[in-house]
Amino acid sequence: MQSEGLLISTSDGERAWPARQRKLLGWLVNETRGERFIDNILVEMCEKLSREGVPVARATLHFRIHHPQWIGARILWRKGLSEAEIDTYEHGTEESSQYLNSPLYEIYNGAPEVRCHLDNASADGPDYPLYDDLRAEGLTDYIAWPLEHTLGKRHVVTFSSDRPGGFGDDDVELLADLLPTLALVSEIRLKNRLARTLLETYVGPHASEQILAGATKRGTGVTVGAAILICDLRDFTRLSDLWPRDDVIELLNGYFDAMSEPIERHGGEILKFMGDGLLAIFPLSDPCACNNLLGAIAEAQTALAKLNEENLRRGHGPLGYGIGVHVGDVMYGNIGSRKRLDFTVIGPAVNIASRLESLTKELKRPVLLSRAFVEKAGCAAQLERLGFYPLRGLEEPIEIFSFSGRK
The missing domain is CATH 3.30.70.1230 (Nucleotide cyclase, GGDEF domain)
Incomplete structure:
Protein backbone atom coordinates (compact mmCIF):
# COMPACT_ATOMS: atom_id res chain seq x y z
CA MET A 1 0.00 0.00 0.00
CA GLN A 2 1.22 3.46 -0.85
CA SER A 3 0.30 4.72 2.61
CA GLU A 4 2.82 2.31 4.16
CA GLY A 5 5.82 3.60 2.29
CA LEU A 6 7.42 6.59 0.66
CA LEU A 7 6.94 6.70 -3.10
CA ILE A 8 10.12 6.52 -5.18
CA SER A 9 10.60 6.61 -8.93
CA THR A 10 12.04 3.55 -10.66
CA SER A 11 12.58 2.55 -14.28
CA ASP A 12 9.24 0.75 -14.10
CA GLY A 13 7.31 3.65 -12.63
CA GLU A 14 6.76 4.24 -8.93
CA ARG A 15 6.84 1.95 -5.94
CA ALA A 16 6.54 2.46 -2.21
CA TRP A 17 9.35 1.81 0.22
CA PRO A 18 8.26 -0.78 2.79
CA ALA A 19 8.53 0.10 6.46
CA ARG A 20 11.88 -1.69 6.93
CA GLN A 21 13.51 0.35 4.17
CA ARG A 22 12.04 3.61 5.49
CA LYS A 23 13.31 2.89 8.98
CA LEU A 24 16.86 2.02 7.91
CA LEU A 25 17.14 4.79 5.33
CA GLY A 26 15.87 7.33 7.83
CA TRP A 27 18.56 6.21 10.25
CA LEU A 28 21.31 6.40 7.61
CA VAL A 29 20.28 9.88 6.51
CA ASN A 30 19.33 11.52 9.81
CA GLU A 31 20.99 9.67 12.66
CA THR A 32 24.55 9.09 11.48
CA ARG A 33 25.48 12.77 11.19
CA GLY A 34 27.43 12.76 14.43
CA GLU A 35 29.45 9.64 13.58
CA ARG A 36 32.84 10.38 12.03
CA PHE A 37 33.88 6.82 11.19
CA ILE A 38 32.34 4.61 8.52
CA ASP A 39 33.39 1.40 10.30
CA ASN A 40 31.13 2.28 13.24
CA ILE A 41 28.28 3.02 10.85
CA LEU A 42 28.77 -0.36 9.15
CA VAL A 43 28.61 -2.19 12.50
CA GLU A 44 25.44 -0.40 13.59
CA MET A 45 23.80 -0.84 10.18
CA CYS A 46 24.42 -4.59 10.23
CA GLU A 47 23.05 -4.87 13.77
CA LYS A 48 19.91 -3.00 12.70
CA LEU A 49 19.56 -5.23 9.64
CA SER A 50 19.71 -8.30 11.88
CA ARG A 51 17.02 -6.86 14.16
CA GLU A 52 14.85 -6.26 11.10
CA GLY A 53 15.13 -9.93 10.18
CA VAL A 54 17.77 -9.66 7.44
CA PRO A 55 20.13 -12.63 8.03
CA VAL A 56 23.43 -10.73 7.65
CA ALA A 57 26.32 -12.62 9.25
CA ARG A 58 29.23 -10.87 7.52
CA ALA A 59 29.65 -7.57 5.65
CA THR A 60 32.57 -5.72 4.13
CA LEU A 61 33.30 -2.32 2.66
CA HIS A 62 36.24 -2.04 0.25
CA PHE A 63 37.61 1.39 -0.58
CA ARG A 64 40.29 2.55 -2.98
CA ILE A 65 42.18 5.27 -1.09
CA HIS A 66 44.82 7.90 -1.78
CA HIS A 67 47.68 7.12 0.58
CA PRO A 68 51.46 6.93 0.09
CA GLN A 69 51.61 3.40 1.56
CA TRP A 70 48.25 1.81 0.74
CA ILE A 71 46.07 1.45 -2.31
CA GLY A 72 43.01 0.28 -0.46
CA ALA A 73 41.32 -0.68 2.78
CA ARG A 74 38.78 -3.28 3.84
CA ILE A 75 36.34 -2.87 6.72
CA LEU A 76 35.02 -6.25 7.89
CA TRP A 77 32.13 -6.96 10.28
CA ARG A 78 31.11 -10.40 11.54
CA LYS A 79 27.98 -11.32 13.47
CA GLY A 80 28.44 -11.09 17.20
CA LEU A 81 31.27 -8.54 17.05
CA SER A 82 30.79 -5.01 18.36
CA GLU A 83 33.70 -3.63 16.32
CA ALA A 84 34.80 -3.97 12.72
CA GLU A 85 38.24 -5.08 11.58
CA ILE A 86 40.15 -2.69 9.32
CA ASP A 87 42.84 -3.98 6.96
CA THR A 88 44.95 -1.97 4.53
CA TYR A 89 46.51 -3.17 1.27
CA GLU A 90 49.81 -2.01 -0.12
CA HIS A 91 50.35 -0.71 -3.63
CA GLY A 92 50.83 -3.69 -5.93
CA THR A 93 48.03 -5.73 -4.34
CA GLU A 94 45.90 -4.95 -7.39
CA GLU A 95 48.30 -7.10 -9.44
CA SER A 96 48.21 -10.11 -7.10
CA SER A 97 46.51 -13.38 -8.04
CA GLN A 98 44.39 -13.14 -4.89
CA TYR A 99 42.82 -9.91 -6.14
CA LEU A 100 42.64 -10.85 -9.83
CA ASN A 101 40.82 -14.07 -8.94
CA SER A 102 38.17 -12.48 -6.73
CA PRO A 103 34.67 -10.97 -6.91
CA LEU A 104 36.20 -7.56 -6.17
CA TYR A 105 38.03 -7.64 -9.48
CA GLU A 106 34.72 -8.20 -11.27
CA ILE A 107 33.02 -5.30 -9.49
CA TYR A 108 35.91 -2.87 -9.98
CA ASN A 109 35.88 -3.74 -13.67
CA GLY A 110 32.23 -2.90 -14.17
CA ALA A 111 30.10 -5.83 -12.98
CA PRO A 112 26.81 -4.57 -11.48
CA GLU A 113 26.58 -7.50 -9.06
CA VAL A 114 28.33 -10.73 -8.05
CA ARG A 115 26.18 -13.35 -6.31
CA CYS A 116 26.99 -16.86 -5.13
CA HIS A 117 24.71 -19.28 -3.29
CA LEU A 118 27.50 -20.87 -1.28
CA ASP A 119 25.45 -23.88 -0.18
CA ASN A 120 24.63 -24.78 -3.79
CA ALA A 121 27.50 -26.78 -5.26
CA SER A 122 26.09 -26.36 -8.78
CA ALA A 123 25.83 -22.57 -8.61
CA ASP A 124 26.64 -20.73 -11.81
CA GLY A 125 29.69 -18.47 -12.18
CA PRO A 126 33.31 -18.72 -11.08
CA ASP A 127 34.02 -20.53 -7.83
CA TYR A 128 36.49 -18.04 -6.39
CA PRO A 129 38.90 -19.11 -3.61
CA LEU A 130 37.15 -16.61 -1.33
CA TYR A 131 34.01 -18.74 -1.47
CA ASP A 132 35.81 -21.69 0.14
CA ASP A 133 36.81 -19.43 3.03
CA LEU A 134 33.22 -18.23 3.41
CA ARG A 135 31.86 -21.79 3.36
CA ALA A 136 34.38 -22.71 6.05
CA GLU A 137 32.84 -19.93 8.19
CA GLY A 138 29.43 -21.53 7.77
CA LEU A 139 28.10 -18.92 5.33
CA THR A 140 25.47 -19.85 2.76
CA ASP A 141 25.07 -16.79 0.53
CA TYR A 142 27.30 -13.97 -0.77
CA ILE A 143 26.47 -10.85 -2.70
CA ALA A 144 28.72 -7.96 -3.80
CA TRP A 145 27.66 -4.63 -5.26
CA PRO A 146 29.44 -1.46 -6.35
CA LEU A 147 29.22 1.64 -4.19
CA GLU A 148 29.18 4.48 -6.69
CA HIS A 149 30.81 7.68 -5.46
CA THR A 150 30.99 10.94 -7.43
CA LEU A 151 33.14 11.35 -10.55
CA GLY A 152 33.00 7.66 -11.36
CA LYS A 153 34.78 6.47 -8.20
CA ARG A 154 33.70 2.88 -7.58
CA HIS A 155 34.04 1.00 -4.31
CA VAL A 156 32.52 -2.28 -3.12
CA VAL A 157 30.12 -3.49 -0.43
CA THR A 158 29.44 -7.17 0.28
CA PHE A 159 26.93 -9.03 2.44
CA SER A 160 26.95 -12.69 3.45
CA SER A 161 24.31 -14.81 5.18
CA ASP A 162 24.49 -17.90 7.36
CA ARG A 163 20.81 -18.83 7.07
CA PRO A 164 20.02 -22.03 5.12
CA GLY A 165 19.06 -20.92 1.64
CA GLY A 166 20.68 -17.50 2.17
CA PHE A 167 19.00 -14.16 1.58
CA GLY A 168 15.38 -14.02 0.48
CA ASP A 169 14.19 -11.79 -2.34
CA ASP A 170 12.85 -9.21 0.13
CA ASP A 171 16.22 -9.17 1.90
CA VAL A 172 18.10 -8.54 -1.33
CA GLU A 173 15.65 -5.80 -2.31
CA LEU A 174 16.13 -4.07 1.05
CA LEU A 175 19.93 -4.25 0.86
CA ALA A 176 19.89 -2.92 -2.70
CA ASP A 177 17.66 -0.02 -1.65
CA LEU A 178 20.25 1.01 0.95
CA LEU A 179 23.12 1.27 -1.54
CA PRO A 180 22.66 4.84 -2.87
CA THR A 181 22.33 6.27 0.65
CA LEU A 182 25.20 4.14 1.96
CA ALA A 183 27.31 5.44 -0.93
CA LEU A 184 26.61 9.06 0.07
CA VAL A 185 27.22 8.41 3.76
CA SER A 186 30.48 6.56 3.08
CA GLU A 187 31.73 9.14 0.58
CA ILE A 188 31.43 11.95 3.11
CA ARG A 189 33.52 10.00 5.62
CA LEU A 190 36.01 8.92 2.97
CA LYS A 191 36.47 12.51 1.75
CA ASN A 192 37.05 13.68 5.33
CA ARG A 193 39.63 10.94 5.87
CA LEU A 194 41.22 11.73 2.50
CA ALA A 195 41.59 15.42 3.41
CA ARG A 196 43.28 14.49 6.70
CA THR A 197 45.52 11.91 5.03
CA LEU A 198 46.66 14.30 2.31
CA LEU A 199 47.44 17.01 4.84
CA GLU A 200 49.30 14.56 7.11
CA THR A 201 51.26 13.32 4.07
CA TYR A 202 52.33 16.75 2.87
CA VAL A 203 52.57 18.93 5.99
Whole structure:
Protein backbone atom coordinates (compact mmCIF):
# COMPACT_ATOMS: atom_id res chain seq x y z
CA MET A 1 0.00 0.00 0.00
CA GLN A 2 1.22 3.46 -0.85
CA SER A 3 0.30 4.72 2.61
CA GLU A 4 2.82 2.31 4.16
CA GLY A 5 5.82 3.60 2.29
CA LEU A 6 7.42 6.59 0.66
CA LEU A 7 6.94 6.70 -3.10
CA ILE A 8 10.12 6.52 -5.18
CA SER A 9 10.60 6.61 -8.93
CA THR A 10 12.04 3.55 -10.66
CA SER A 11 12.58 2.55 -14.28
CA ASP A 12 9.24 0.75 -14.10
CA GLY A 13 7.31 3.65 -12.63
CA GLU A 14 6.76 4.24 -8.93
CA ARG A 15 6.84 1.95 -5.94
CA ALA A 16 6.54 2.46 -2.21
CA TRP A 17 9.35 1.81 0.22
CA PRO A 18 8.26 -0.78 2.79
CA ALA A 19 8.53 0.10 6.46
CA ARG A 20 11.88 -1.69 6.93
CA GLN A 21 13.51 0.35 4.17
CA ARG A 22 12.04 3.61 5.49
CA LYS A 23 13.31 2.89 8.98
CA LEU A 24 16.86 2.02 7.91
CA LEU A 25 17.14 4.79 5.33
CA GLY A 26 15.87 7.33 7.83
CA TRP A 27 18.56 6.21 10.25
CA LEU A 28 21.31 6.40 7.61
CA VAL A 29 20.28 9.88 6.51
CA ASN A 30 19.33 11.52 9.81
CA GLU A 31 20.99 9.67 12.66
CA THR A 32 24.55 9.09 11.48
CA ARG A 33 25.48 12.77 11.19
CA GLY A 34 27.43 12.76 14.43
CA GLU A 35 29.45 9.64 13.58
CA ARG A 36 32.84 10.38 12.03
CA PHE A 37 33.88 6.82 11.19
CA ILE A 38 32.34 4.61 8.52
CA ASP A 39 33.39 1.40 10.30
CA ASN A 40 31.13 2.28 13.24
CA ILE A 41 28.28 3.02 10.85
CA LEU A 42 28.77 -0.36 9.15
CA VAL A 43 28.61 -2.19 12.50
CA GLU A 44 25.44 -0.40 13.59
CA MET A 45 23.80 -0.84 10.18
CA CYS A 46 24.42 -4.59 10.23
CA GLU A 47 23.05 -4.87 13.77
CA LYS A 48 19.91 -3.00 12.70
CA LEU A 49 19.56 -5.23 9.64
CA SER A 50 19.71 -8.30 11.88
CA ARG A 51 17.02 -6.86 14.16
CA GLU A 52 14.85 -6.26 11.10
CA GLY A 53 15.13 -9.93 10.18
CA VAL A 54 17.77 -9.66 7.44
CA PRO A 55 20.13 -12.63 8.03
CA VAL A 56 23.43 -10.73 7.65
CA ALA A 57 26.32 -12.62 9.25
CA ARG A 58 29.23 -10.87 7.52
CA ALA A 59 29.65 -7.57 5.65
CA THR A 60 32.57 -5.72 4.13
CA LEU A 61 33.30 -2.32 2.66
CA HIS A 62 36.24 -2.04 0.25
CA PHE A 63 37.61 1.39 -0.58
CA ARG A 64 40.29 2.55 -2.98
CA ILE A 65 42.18 5.27 -1.09
CA HIS A 66 44.82 7.90 -1.78
CA HIS A 67 47.68 7.12 0.58
CA PRO A 68 51.46 6.93 0.09
CA GLN A 69 51.61 3.40 1.56
CA TRP A 70 48.25 1.81 0.74
CA ILE A 71 46.07 1.45 -2.31
CA GLY A 72 43.01 0.28 -0.46
CA ALA A 73 41.32 -0.68 2.78
CA ARG A 74 38.78 -3.28 3.84
CA ILE A 75 36.34 -2.87 6.72
CA LEU A 76 35.02 -6.25 7.89
CA TRP A 77 32.13 -6.96 10.28
CA ARG A 78 31.11 -10.40 11.54
CA LYS A 79 27.98 -11.32 13.47
CA GLY A 80 28.44 -11.09 17.20
CA LEU A 81 31.27 -8.54 17.05
CA SER A 82 30.79 -5.01 18.36
CA GLU A 83 33.70 -3.63 16.32
CA ALA A 84 34.80 -3.97 12.72
CA GLU A 85 38.24 -5.08 11.58
CA ILE A 86 40.15 -2.69 9.32
CA ASP A 87 42.84 -3.98 6.96
CA THR A 88 44.95 -1.97 4.53
CA TYR A 89 46.51 -3.17 1.27
CA GLU A 90 49.81 -2.01 -0.12
CA HIS A 91 50.35 -0.71 -3.63
CA GLY A 92 50.83 -3.69 -5.93
CA THR A 93 48.03 -5.73 -4.34
CA GLU A 94 45.90 -4.95 -7.39
CA GLU A 95 48.30 -7.10 -9.44
CA SER A 96 48.21 -10.11 -7.10
CA SER A 97 46.51 -13.38 -8.04
CA GLN A 98 44.39 -13.14 -4.89
CA TYR A 99 42.82 -9.91 -6.14
CA LEU A 100 42.64 -10.85 -9.83
CA ASN A 101 40.82 -14.07 -8.94
CA SER A 102 38.17 -12.48 -6.73
CA PRO A 103 34.67 -10.97 -6.91
CA LEU A 104 36.20 -7.56 -6.17
CA TYR A 105 38.03 -7.64 -9.48
CA GLU A 106 34.72 -8.20 -11.27
CA ILE A 107 33.02 -5.30 -9.49
CA TYR A 108 35.91 -2.87 -9.98
CA ASN A 109 35.88 -3.74 -13.67
CA GLY A 110 32.23 -2.90 -14.17
CA ALA A 111 30.10 -5.83 -12.98
CA PRO A 112 26.81 -4.57 -11.48
CA GLU A 113 26.58 -7.50 -9.06
CA VAL A 114 28.33 -10.73 -8.05
CA ARG A 115 26.18 -13.35 -6.31
CA CYS A 116 26.99 -16.86 -5.13
CA HIS A 117 24.71 -19.28 -3.29
CA LEU A 118 27.50 -20.87 -1.28
CA ASP A 119 25.45 -23.88 -0.18
CA ASN A 120 24.63 -24.78 -3.79
CA ALA A 121 27.50 -26.78 -5.26
CA SER A 122 26.09 -26.36 -8.78
CA ALA A 123 25.83 -22.57 -8.61
CA ASP A 124 26.64 -20.73 -11.81
CA GLY A 125 29.69 -18.47 -12.18
CA PRO A 126 33.31 -18.72 -11.08
CA ASP A 127 34.02 -20.53 -7.83
CA TYR A 128 36.49 -18.04 -6.39
CA PRO A 129 38.90 -19.11 -3.61
CA LEU A 130 37.15 -16.61 -1.33
CA TYR A 131 34.01 -18.74 -1.47
CA ASP A 132 35.81 -21.69 0.14
CA ASP A 133 36.81 -19.43 3.03
CA LEU A 134 33.22 -18.23 3.41
CA ARG A 135 31.86 -21.79 3.36
CA ALA A 136 34.38 -22.71 6.05
CA GLU A 137 32.84 -19.93 8.19
CA GLY A 138 29.43 -21.53 7.77
CA LEU A 139 28.10 -18.92 5.33
CA THR A 140 25.47 -19.85 2.76
CA ASP A 141 25.07 -16.79 0.53
CA TYR A 142 27.30 -13.97 -0.77
CA ILE A 143 26.47 -10.85 -2.70
CA ALA A 144 28.72 -7.96 -3.80
CA TRP A 145 27.66 -4.63 -5.26
CA PRO A 146 29.44 -1.46 -6.35
CA LEU A 147 29.22 1.64 -4.19
CA GLU A 148 29.18 4.48 -6.69
CA HIS A 149 30.81 7.68 -5.46
CA THR A 150 30.99 10.94 -7.43
CA LEU A 151 33.14 11.35 -10.55
CA GLY A 152 33.00 7.66 -11.36
CA LYS A 153 34.78 6.47 -8.20
CA ARG A 154 33.70 2.88 -7.58
CA HIS A 155 34.04 1.00 -4.31
CA VAL A 156 32.52 -2.28 -3.12
CA VAL A 157 30.12 -3.49 -0.43
CA THR A 158 29.44 -7.17 0.28
CA PHE A 159 26.93 -9.03 2.44
CA SER A 160 26.95 -12.69 3.45
CA SER A 161 24.31 -14.81 5.18
CA ASP A 162 24.49 -17.90 7.36
CA ARG A 163 20.81 -18.83 7.07
CA PRO A 164 20.02 -22.03 5.12
CA GLY A 165 19.06 -20.92 1.64
CA GLY A 166 20.68 -17.50 2.17
CA PHE A 167 19.00 -14.16 1.58
CA GLY A 168 15.38 -14.02 0.48
CA ASP A 169 14.19 -11.79 -2.34
CA ASP A 170 12.85 -9.21 0.13
CA ASP A 171 16.22 -9.17 1.90
CA VAL A 172 18.10 -8.54 -1.33
CA GLU A 173 15.65 -5.80 -2.31
CA LEU A 174 16.13 -4.07 1.05
CA LEU A 175 19.93 -4.25 0.86
CA ALA A 176 19.89 -2.92 -2.70
CA ASP A 177 17.66 -0.02 -1.65
CA LEU A 178 20.25 1.01 0.95
CA LEU A 179 23.12 1.27 -1.54
CA PRO A 180 22.66 4.84 -2.87
CA THR A 181 22.33 6.27 0.65
CA LEU A 182 25.20 4.14 1.96
CA ALA A 183 27.31 5.44 -0.93
CA LEU A 184 26.61 9.06 0.07
CA VAL A 185 27.22 8.41 3.76
CA SER A 186 30.48 6.56 3.08
CA GLU A 187 31.73 9.14 0.58
CA ILE A 188 31.43 11.95 3.11
CA ARG A 189 33.52 10.00 5.62
CA LEU A 190 36.01 8.92 2.97
CA LYS A 191 36.47 12.51 1.75
CA ASN A 192 37.05 13.68 5.33
CA ARG A 193 39.63 10.94 5.87
CA LEU A 194 41.22 11.73 2.50
CA ALA A 195 41.59 15.42 3.41
CA ARG A 196 43.28 14.49 6.70
CA THR A 197 45.52 11.91 5.03
CA LEU A 198 46.66 14.30 2.31
CA LEU A 199 47.44 17.01 4.84
CA GLU A 200 49.30 14.56 7.11
CA THR A 201 51.26 13.32 4.07
CA TYR A 202 52.33 16.75 2.87
CA VAL A 203 52.57 18.93 5.99
CA GLY A 204 52.82 16.48 8.91
CA PRO A 205 50.38 15.41 11.64
CA HIS A 206 50.55 18.48 13.90
CA ALA A 207 50.36 21.04 11.11
CA SER A 208 47.50 19.12 9.49
CA GLU A 209 45.60 19.18 12.79
CA GLN A 210 46.08 22.96 13.00
CA ILE A 211 44.96 23.51 9.41
CA LEU A 212 41.86 21.32 9.77
CA ALA A 213 41.00 23.26 12.92
CA GLY A 214 40.91 26.44 10.82
CA ALA A 215 44.45 27.83 10.92
CA THR A 216 44.43 28.91 7.27
CA LYS A 217 44.81 32.67 7.53
CA ARG A 218 48.10 34.15 6.37
CA GLY A 219 50.22 35.45 9.22
CA THR A 220 48.53 33.40 11.93
CA GLY A 221 50.81 31.37 14.14
CA VAL A 222 52.25 30.80 17.57
CA THR A 223 55.68 31.03 19.12
CA VAL A 224 56.96 27.69 20.34
CA GLY A 225 60.22 26.53 21.88
CA ALA A 226 61.77 23.74 19.86
CA ALA A 227 64.89 21.79 19.14
CA ILE A 228 65.53 22.25 15.41
CA LEU A 229 67.17 19.79 13.04
CA ILE A 230 68.14 20.60 9.46
CA CYS A 231 69.66 17.89 7.30
CA ASP A 232 71.10 18.04 3.78
CA LEU A 233 72.45 15.40 1.40
CA ARG A 234 75.96 16.02 0.12
CA ASP A 235 76.90 16.17 -3.60
CA PHE A 236 73.34 15.56 -4.72
CA THR A 237 73.73 17.69 -7.86
CA ARG A 238 76.70 15.59 -8.98
CA LEU A 239 74.90 12.33 -8.20
CA SER A 240 71.76 13.40 -10.06
CA ASP A 241 73.90 14.21 -13.12
CA LEU A 242 75.68 10.84 -13.05
CA TRP A 243 72.92 8.45 -12.07
CA PRO A 244 69.82 7.43 -14.09
CA ARG A 245 66.65 9.26 -13.04
CA ASP A 246 64.98 6.24 -11.42
CA ASP A 247 68.14 5.49 -9.44
CA VAL A 248 68.23 9.08 -8.19
CA ILE A 249 64.60 8.88 -7.03
CA GLU A 250 65.28 5.55 -5.30
CA LEU A 251 68.37 7.07 -3.65
CA LEU A 252 66.40 10.05 -2.34
CA ASN A 253 63.60 7.86 -1.04
CA GLY A 254 66.07 5.58 0.75
CA TYR A 255 67.86 8.56 2.27
CA PHE A 256 64.63 10.20 3.43
CA ASP A 257 63.39 6.89 4.91
CA ALA A 258 66.65 6.52 6.85
CA MET A 259 66.33 10.07 8.23
CA SER A 260 62.57 10.45 8.60
CA GLU A 261 61.50 7.27 10.30
CA PRO A 262 63.78 7.77 13.35
CA ILE A 263 62.70 11.42 13.62
CA GLU A 264 59.02 10.51 13.67
CA ARG A 265 59.59 7.52 15.94
CA HIS A 266 61.25 9.80 18.52
CA GLY A 267 58.45 12.38 18.50
CA GLY A 268 59.84 14.86 15.99
CA GLU A 269 57.79 16.51 13.29
CA ILE A 270 59.10 16.89 9.75
CA LEU A 271 57.80 20.20 8.49
CA LYS A 272 59.14 20.06 4.97
CA PHE A 273 61.42 18.37 2.50
CA MET A 274 63.58 20.91 0.68
CA GLY A 275 64.97 19.21 -2.41
CA ASP A 276 67.54 16.88 -0.87
CA GLY A 277 67.15 18.31 2.65
CA LEU A 278 64.61 18.34 5.44
CA LEU A 279 63.54 20.54 8.34
CA ALA A 280 62.23 18.98 11.55
CA ILE A 281 61.40 20.22 15.03
CA PHE A 282 61.07 18.56 18.44
CA PRO A 283 58.79 20.83 20.52
CA LEU A 284 60.14 21.58 23.99
CA SER A 285 56.69 20.91 25.44
CA ASP A 286 58.14 17.40 25.69
CA PRO A 287 60.82 17.58 28.41
CA CYS A 288 62.75 14.81 26.62
CA ALA A 289 62.74 16.63 23.26
CA CYS A 290 66.50 17.25 23.04
CA ASN A 291 67.43 13.72 24.04
CA ASN A 292 64.82 12.39 21.63
CA LEU A 293 66.46 14.41 18.85
CA LEU A 294 69.86 12.88 19.66
CA GLY A 295 68.33 9.41 19.69
CA ALA A 296 66.78 10.08 16.28
CA ILE A 297 70.14 11.18 14.85
CA ALA A 298 71.89 8.09 16.24
CA GLU A 299 69.29 5.78 14.68
CA ALA A 300 69.40 7.70 11.41
CA GLN A 301 73.20 7.37 11.27
CA THR A 302 72.89 3.60 11.68
CA ALA A 303 70.25 3.45 8.95
CA LEU A 304 72.34 5.61 6.61
CA ALA A 305 75.37 3.38 7.19
CA LYS A 306 73.31 0.34 6.12
CA LEU A 307 72.04 2.27 3.11
CA ASN A 308 75.62 3.11 2.12
CA GLU A 309 76.60 -0.56 2.39
CA GLU A 310 73.81 -1.38 -0.03
CA ASN A 311 74.85 1.43 -2.38
CA LEU A 312 78.45 0.14 -2.39
CA ARG A 313 77.23 -3.37 -3.27
CA ARG A 314 75.39 -1.85 -6.22
CA GLY A 315 78.50 -0.04 -7.41
CA HIS A 316 77.52 3.42 -6.13
CA GLY A 317 79.54 5.62 -3.82
CA PRO A 318 78.46 6.30 -0.22
CA LEU A 319 76.10 9.14 0.59
CA GLY A 320 77.37 12.03 2.67
CA TYR A 321 75.14 14.26 4.75
CA GLY A 322 75.25 17.26 7.06
CA ILE A 323 73.03 17.91 10.08
CA GLY A 324 72.75 21.18 12.00
CA VAL A 325 71.03 21.31 15.40
CA HIS A 326 70.01 24.30 17.52
CA VAL A 327 67.32 25.17 20.07
CA GLY A 328 65.21 28.25 20.60
CA ASP A 329 61.91 29.99 20.01
CA VAL A 330 60.40 29.82 16.52
CA MET A 331 57.29 31.28 14.93
CA TYR A 332 55.12 28.35 13.82
CA GLY A 333 52.32 29.17 11.40
CA ASN A 334 51.16 30.34 7.97
CA ILE A 335 53.56 32.23 5.73
CA GLY A 336 53.30 32.95 2.02
CA SER A 337 51.29 34.76 -0.62
CA ARG A 338 47.58 35.49 -0.44
CA LYS A 339 46.65 32.27 -2.22
CA ARG A 340 49.60 29.96 -1.55
CA LEU A 341 50.63 29.35 2.05
CA ASP A 342 53.27 27.26 3.77
CA PHE A 343 52.78 26.02 7.33
CA THR A 344 56.31 26.16 8.67
CA VAL A 345 58.69 27.63 11.25
CA ILE A 346 60.82 30.75 10.91
CA GLY A 347 63.08 32.74 13.18
CA PRO A 348 66.72 33.26 14.16
CA ALA A 349 66.90 29.79 15.74
CA VAL A 350 66.06 28.17 12.38
CA ASN A 351 68.71 30.29 10.67
CA ILE A 352 71.38 29.17 13.14
CA ALA A 353 70.51 25.50 12.58
CA SER A 354 70.83 26.11 8.84
CA ARG A 355 74.23 27.82 9.26
CA LEU A 356 75.45 24.89 11.36
CA GLU A 357 74.40 22.46 8.66
CA SER A 358 76.39 24.47 6.09
CA LEU A 359 79.40 24.51 8.42
CA THR A 360 79.53 20.69 8.42
CA LYS A 361 81.04 20.91 4.93
CA GLU A 362 83.92 23.08 6.13
CA LEU A 363 84.63 21.17 9.36
CA LYS A 364 84.16 17.73 7.78
CA ARG A 365 81.88 16.65 10.63
CA PRO A 366 78.45 15.25 9.73
CA VAL A 367 76.58 16.53 12.80
CA LEU A 368 77.12 19.92 14.48
CA LEU A 369 75.25 21.20 17.51
CA SER A 370 75.15 24.60 19.17
CA ARG A 371 76.17 25.14 22.78
CA ALA A 372 72.62 26.31 23.53
CA PHE A 373 71.28 22.90 22.47
CA VAL A 374 74.01 21.01 24.35
CA GLU A 375 73.25 22.88 27.56
CA LYS A 376 69.53 22.26 27.15
CA ALA A 377 70.11 18.56 26.51
CA GLY A 378 72.79 18.16 29.19
CA CYS A 379 74.77 15.96 26.80
CA ALA A 380 78.25 17.52 26.73
CA ALA A 381 79.85 14.24 27.86
CA GLN A 382 78.72 12.54 24.66
CA LEU A 383 80.15 15.21 22.38
CA GLU A 384 83.39 16.60 21.05
CA ARG A 385 83.92 20.32 21.72
CA LEU A 386 85.18 21.99 18.53
CA GLY A 387 85.51 25.58 19.75
CA PHE A 388 84.00 28.92 18.72
CA TYR A 389 83.07 29.68 15.10
CA PRO A 390 81.53 32.74 13.45
CA LEU A 391 78.19 32.23 11.72
CA ARG A 392 76.80 34.53 9.07
CA GLY A 393 74.29 36.97 10.56
CA LEU A 394 75.60 36.67 14.13
CA GLU A 395 77.80 39.31 15.75
CA GLU A 396 79.58 36.88 18.07
CA PRO A 397 81.01 33.42 17.32
CA ILE A 398 79.19 30.53 18.97
CA GLU A 399 80.60 27.39 20.53
CA ILE A 400 80.01 24.27 18.48
CA PHE A 401 80.02 20.55 19.30
CA SER A 402 80.26 17.46 17.14
CA PHE A 403 78.09 14.37 17.60
CA SER A 404 79.19 11.00 16.26
CA GLY A 405 76.57 8.76 17.89
CA ARG A 406 75.34 7.59 21.27
CA LYS A 407 78.09 6.25 23.53
